[in-house]
Every structure is written in structure tokens, then in C-alpha cells.
Amino acid sequence: MARNPTSDAHDRILDAAADLFDRYGVHAVGMQQIIDELGCGKQLLYREFASKDKLVVAYLQRSTRDWDRTLEDAAKAADTPEEQLVEVVRAVQMMAPGTRGCSLRNTHAEFPQPDHPAHRISVDHFRTVREQLRELARRTPAANPDRLGDRIMLIIDGLYASGSILGAAGAAAEAVDFARDVIRFETSPAVR
Amino acid sequence: MARNPTSDAHDRILDAAADLFDRYGVHAVGMQQIIDELGCGKQLLYREFASKDKLVVAYLQRSTRDWDRTLEDAAKAADTPEEQLVEVVRAVQMMAPGTRGCSLRNTHAEFPQPDHPAHRISVDHFRTVREQLRELARRTPAANPDRLGDRIMLIIDGLYASGSILGAAGAAAEAVDFARDVIRFETSPAVR
DNA sequence: GTCTATACTTTGATAGAC
DNA sequence: GTCTATCAAAGTATAGAC
Numbered sequence: 064m065a066r067n068p069t070s071d072a073h074d075r076i077l078d079a080a081a082d083l084f085d086r087y088g089v090h091a092v093g094m095q096q097i098i099d100e101l102g103c104g105k106q107l108l109y110r111e112f113a114s115k116d117k118l119v120v121a122y123l124q125r126s127t128r129d130w131d132r133t134l135e136d137a138a139k140a141a142d143t144p145e146e147q148l149v150e151v152v153r154a155v156q157m158m159a160p161g162t163r164g165c166s167l168r169n170t171h172a173e174f175p176q177p178d179h180p181a182h183r184i185s186v187d188h189f190r191t192v193r194e195q196l197r198e199l200a201r202r203t204p205a206a207n208p209d210r211l212g213d214r215i216m217l218i219i220d221g222l223y224a225s226g227s228i229l230g231a232a233g234a235a236a237e238a239v240d241f242a243r244d245v246i247r248f249e250t251s252p253a254v255r
Numbered sequence: 256m257a258r259n260p261t262s263d264a265h266d267r268i269l270d271a272a273a274d275l276f277d278r279y280g281v282h283a284v285g286m287q288q289i290i291d292e293l294g295c296g297k298q299l300l301y302r303e304f305a306s307k308d309k310l311v312v313a314y315l316q317r318s319t320r321d322w323d324r325t326l327e328d329a330a331k332a333a334d335t336p337e338e339q340l341v342e343v344v345r346a347v348q349m350m351a352p353g354t355r356g357c358s359l360r361n362t363h364a365e366f367p368q369p370d371h372p373a374h375r376i377s378v379d380h381f382r383t384v385r386e387q388l389r390e391l392a393r394r395t396p397a398a399n400p401d402r403l404g405d406r407i408m409l410i411i412d413g414l415y416a417s418g419s420i421l422g423a424a425g426a427a428a429e430a431v432d433f434a435r436d437v438i439r440f441e442t443s444p445a446v447r
Numbered sequence: 448g449t450c451t452a453t454a455c456t457t458t459g460a461t462a463g464a465c
Numbered sequence: 466g467t468c469t470a471t472c473a474a475a476g477t478a479t480a481g482a483c
Contacts, residue, residue: 088367090282093460104466105463115461163367168416172364175280175355189420213426214433217413220426224360224412228381234405234412241406248440264450285474296451297476307475 073111076101081122085166089119089173089181116180119170123184126166130188134195144202145246148215151196152242155219156226160235164227168220192216204250211249218242265303268293273314277358281311281365281373308372311362315376318358322380326387336394337438340407343388344434347411348418352427356419360412384408396442403441410434 079100083092094115098108112118137150163169171185196219197212205211218238226235248254271292275284286307290297304310329342355361363377388411389404397403410430418427440446 086367088365090365091367094462095460098466106466109462113462164364168420169364171420172356172361173280173282175278175283186420189417189425193421193426210429213429216426217417217430217433218409219413220416221409221411221413224416225381225409228360228363228378229385233381234385234408237402237405238409241409244440245437248436286476287474290451294451296449297453298478299450301476 072103072107076103076108076111076118077121077125080118081125081166084119084122084170085163088163089122089170094118120180120184123167123170123181123188127184127188127191130167130192138199144199145250148196148199148203148211148246149239149242151199152215152218152222153239155222156235156238159223159226160231160233162227165223168223192219200249203246205246206254207249211246214245214249215242218245264295264299268295268300268303268310269313269317272310273317273358276311276314276362277355280355281314281362312372312376315359315362315373315380319376319380319383322359322384330391336391337442340388340391340395340403340438341431341434343391344407344410344414345431347414348427348430351415351418352423352425354419357415360415384411392441395438397438398446399441403438406437406441407434410437 076097080092080097083097083100094105094108097118098105101108112121133154134151137154138147140150141147159165167185167188170181174181176182193213193216196216197209200208200212200215202208203211218241222235222238225233229235268289272284272289275289275292286297286300289310290300293300304313325346326343329346330339332342333339351357359377359380362373366373368374385405385408388408389401392400392404392407394400395403410433414427414430417425421427
């Protein structure tokens with residue numbers, strides 16, 4: 064199984080870059096730092112990613128794929144759409160605290176220029192997430208599924224924010240219970 | 256009332272810097288840009304703020320004061336602690352969409368180093384906010400006031416995040432109603 | 448004397464050449 | 466993988482206007 068060192072260079076670079084970006088932020092990490100971490104040459108990096116912007120874009124695109132994966136896993140982990148929504152929140156609660164939070168949101172904050180590719184990717188991502196959550200909510204018996212989806216999105220956004228700053232002991236600790244209560248409320252006969 | 260031009264230089268600089276920081280982010284704004292915006296000299300700026308870090312710190316401290324002001328105004332705008340909590344959410348919902356969101360959170364994302372003064376200020380701020388909201392919630396008849404405070408905090412954090420990225424039409428649009436439902440739920444006899 | 452304006456130094460980054 | 470061109474930004478120093 065002779066692996067081709069060239070073919071996985073792309074992923075190896077992205078792994079190292081993503082790790083550094085997640086830990087220190089995009090601006091704080093230089094291309095040289097990524098090269099040092101990898102022990103590769105500059106030529107290789109710039110052949111795989113022609114510029115730092117391209118690298119950042121690839122990093123964010125991978126983050127969106129990771130999110131989609133999270134969503135799929137949550138869907139598999141439960142049978143009812145209600146429990147699937149809870150699973151999404153649980154997944155975020157598991158990974159958010161102790162980290163720097165959501166890569167897409169942090170990078171969004173680091174690149175405020177609306178025309179910057181990193182900015183656009185994150186905006187597109189959050190529009191998609193909103194639609195995904197509403198779509199999931201539409202499969203529940205909620206009277207107002209769009210509202211339920213939006214409320215879960217607020218919880219998730221707050222969870223990333225609170226969890227990354229205050230850690231696991233912060234306001235995010237009980238987010239899953241919160242989500243469960245919200246779903247119960249929105250699908251209760253009183254509201255319907 | 257002969258005003259001393261020197262004495263308000265500090266505030267004028269801070270005004271201009273805060274505006275630029277809010278719009279473009281701290282990293283993206285250079286000291287020269289602030290000087291150009293103000294039409295002042297470098298000497299003056301560096302006499303009032305010995306370094307960019309000092310300026311950023313002053314900017315964040317002012318943001319925390321603005322938040323305290325928001326909280327006080329919300330307290331005055333309603334009689335019951337329940338409605339005061341709603342007013343806090345309403346205040347955030349009024350200002351968050353269309354802006355870049357919360358200065359403290361954005362700057363937190365821009366300075367991931369735990370020992371950076373900007374990082375510490377924002378962490379302290381969010382710890383304080385959490386306590387303030389819990390304190391407010393304790394004056395309601397909620398069975399679990401800390402939980403109510405934390406849930407309101409999640410909504411506010413999510414509101415800043417969602418509102419700044421997706422705008423007023425995003426998931427944040429109905430945050431006030433959400434907060435109201437949560438407060439009603441947490442103070443309802445069924446939960447108590 | 449206080450502020451503006453500009454020139455300079457240093458640092459650290461991207462990017463490319465070899 | 467080292468070396469270098471280029472550029473932008475933080476500070477510093479200094480010269481000059483009111």
C-alpha cells in the first residue's frame with residue numbers, strides 16, 4: 064500500500080494549518096509557522112495553496128463539511144426529529160467548551176470586510192445552518208417550525224459563544240436541557 | 256466654561272478608534288488610519304495612549320461601561336424583574352443586527368492569547384454579565400433562577416452572533432418573544 | 448507650549464526565487 | 466530548505482505651525 068506522499072500533502076498541510084488557526088486565530092498564524100510545524104518546504108505549501116487566503120478558504124470549507132457531518136451524525140443518533148435537534152445541540156455542547164469556539168464565527172470576526180472570501184463563506188454557512196435547522200424542525204409537530212429552528216440556532220450560537228469564553232462551567236452547561244425544554248414547549252398542545 | 260482642548264482629546268481619539276474598530280475590526284485598523292480619521296498628529300495619540308494595546312483596552316473598557324448602561328436602562332424601563340430581563344434582550348436586539356455584533360466578543364476572537372489584556376477584559380466582562388443576569392433572575396419567582404439567567408445569557412449571546420451575521424432578518428428576529436416564553440416557562444407553577 | 452505633519456527605524460508578514 | 470524582495474504596521478524622533 065505504497066502511499067503517495069504528494070497526494071496527501073494537501074491534507075497534511077490543511078491539518079496543520081487548521082490546528083494552528085483553531086488555537087491561535089488566523090491572523091496570529093504565519094505561513095512560516097505552518098511550514099515549521101509541518102517540516103516541509105515553502106515550495107510545497109505554495110504549490111498546494113497559492114496564497115494564505117486560499118488556505119483560509121480551504122480551512123473554512125472543511126469546517127462547513129465538519130458541521131454537515133455533525134448534523135448527519137446527530138440525525139443517525141436519534142429516531143425522532145425532536146431528539147435529532149437535541150443531538151445537534153449535544154454535539155455542539157460536547158465540542159465547544161474549552162476550544163476557541165466556532166472556526167467559522169471566529170474567522171468571520173477576523174475578516175470583517177464583506178467582500179473577503181472568508182467572510183462570504185461564513186455568511187453562506189450560517190444561512191445554510193439556519194435552513195437546515197428549520198428543515199429539521201419542520202419534521203417535528205411544532206406549530207411554528209421555523210421559529211423552533213431559529214430558537215435552536217440561537218441556543219447553538221450562544222453555546223459556541225459562551226462555551227468558548229466561559230468554558231464548560233459557563234452558561235452553556237445546561238444547553239441540552241434548554242433545547243429539550245424549548246422543543247417540548249414548541250410542540251406542546253398549548254402552543255399548537 | 257472655557258473647555259480645555261487637551262482634556263477631550265482622549266475622548267475624541269477613543270470615539271474615532273471605537274468607530275473604526277467596530278466597523279473593521281481591531282487588527283484591520285492601523286494607528287495611522289485613526290490619525291487620518293481624526294486629523295490629529297501622532298504625538299497626541301501616543302501621548303494619550305502609549306500603545307495600540309492600551310487603546311484597545313480603553314475601547315473595551317468603554318464597551319463594558321456601555322453594557323452596564325444598557326442594563327441600567329433596561330432596569331428603569333420596566334417594573335418587574337421578569338420584564339427587566341425582557342428589556343435587556345430587547346436592547347440587544349435593537350442594536351445587534353446590522354452591526355458587527357459585540358465588540359467584546361469580536362475582540363476576544365481577534366486576541367486568542369489568554370494573557371493578552373484584551374482577552375482578559377472580555378473574559379471578565381462575560382463572567383460579570385452572567386452574574387448580573389443571574390442576579391436579576393433571582394428577583395423573579397423562578398424556581399431555578401441561575402438557570403433562567405444562564406438561558407437568557409445564551410439567548411443574548413446567540414442574538415449578537417446571529418444578528419451580526421444574518422442581520423435583522425436572521426434567527427435573531429424573534430429573540431424578545433423567545434426570552435418572554437423562556438421566562439414564562441421558568442416562572443410557571445408547573446416548573447416551580 | 449501644544450498640536451500637526453512627516454521622516455525614519457524596526458519588526459514581522461506574504462510571497463517568490465533558487 | 467534558505468535566502469531575499471516587498472510591504473504594512475508600530476513606534477520614535479524631529480521639524481515646523483499657531
